[in-house]
Amino acid sequence: MADLDLTDPRIFPVWSETTVRYADLDPNNHVNNGAIGAYFEDGRVRLRTQILDQSDGSTLAGFAIVKTTIEYRRALGFPATVRIGSTVARIGSSSYTLGQSVFLGEQCIATAEIVTVRINPDTGQPTALEPHVRCALERVAPLALDN
Amino acid sequence: MADLDLTDPRIFPVWSETTVRYADLDPNNHVNNGAIGAYFEDGRVRLRTQILDQSDGSTLAGFAIVKTTIEYRRALGFPATVRIGSTVARIGSSSYTLGQSVFLGEQCIATAEIVTVRINPDTGQPTALEPHVRCALERVAPLALDN
Amino acid sequence: MADLDLTDPRIFPVWSETTVRYADLDPNNHVNNGAIGAYFEDGRVRLRTQILDQSDGSTLAGFAIVKTTIEYRRALGFPATVRIGSTVARIGSSSYTLGQSVFLGEQCIATAEIVTVRINPDTGQPTALEPHVRCALERVAPLALDN
């Protein structure tokens, strides 16, 4: 993902939108990191829904998030409405990585890389991505996967 | 407030809007009561901002919420965008009561009555609402206060 | 429930304990109302678990909270560990009311009354409490139900 610039809104095929809440503020009057995490989660659910629309309903059962890396670039206040861009940034043999970004207007507030592993429900161990899952992931983000 | 029907959107002079988040869901896949409480809080901040715009900035310092009564009328799911209506429902000598409602389209999801007391910052005890505070509250909700 | 003093710790047969989190603080540096609501929820789950231990596992399926009334009595800070007392305060024909209280040491921080209705899963309408549910509820709180 070295060449993928998560602060560039043009790379994201999937978008969602959420309103900042007063309850998101911490004692410093800034949106806290936990709320930023909830914005990213909304973007992932949106992306997952779009993938599911294009394949069978069980496509993404048996996946587990194993690692999140978030960079906080600007403080965010209340009130505000933010947009979350999401894409598939990398596809491995038994895992894939999402790239995401929260924007306030044109400003990038935070970026995230989310590693998700395919789990064999019987053994609880990582297992290979099935071909149709790989296809669904590739369809989401052709631009990102060019690099 | 016996005559004030909080399920009727026409009584609310102040409106805000918020998006339901995936993180608001509980293990039953319904929006949990805590999230509903955050929606109402957003509506109160919106109402307070509108009052402050019409009076001096310190108007609502020294107030404390002492009682909330919330009625849950319908289950709410994800994704959704809800609107929160807020009004001043009752003005007492040292307190006032807000009436609020969360709507999904035309459906009333939940209603709230919120009692807020004026606190003397020196003693920590309830004290009388100042005339200019009372005026600001009355300006917000003439319809509600007719009854 | 006129005679039931929710600020008196001696009335509660069921107790749980929770730690205040930094994330519970609002911009005023006090624990926000939403976090207080989560403490009460923990107490209800504890009470429900104790009831389920004494009857069949499906006892409390098909119930819905329809009304919560919370009184906030003192501000709460961080760090702190609070205790939540819960009891059955009233049993109606198709509903029951819990009485709850959050304590910091001997100080009562907030009290709650929670009305829960028995729902017929087929019709979605209120329905009578079954005799074994009524028994389970009565076993929880003999002291409270004396009045």
Next chain:
Amino acid sequence: MADLDLTDPRIFPVWSETTVRYADLDPNNHVNNGAIGAYFEDGRVRLRTQILDQSDGSTLAGFAIVKTTIEYRRALGFPATVRIGSTVARIGSSSYTLGQSVFLGEQCIATAEIVTVRINPDTGQPTALEPHVRCALERVAPLALDN
């Protein structure tokens, strides 16, 4: 920090404890990632308090978290009480990195690396760590900094 094993509880000089809440559960009945983030935040506040006890009260004003990396190793349920270990893992010229871990008994649930930058309050730009800040950080975690 290549040699620092965050799953080893012996490396952490600072510990805090928190109770899992029912509200932390997501629709899969597991503690969601946002709640795990709040546990780590509690550990950081605990560590900061211990540092402040050993230096002047303004030591940690003007810092901003710029990056968090969290690895999720095991699912966590409710009810539970977890312990959070925190240490200073790396000290740079204008930033430092905390290493943290959430444990359920002896099981490591999740680990975190948190990069915090010293901000010049006048310019909003990164600035060098003052000598007394560096000293305070070094005092927290001599074991970790050996490597």
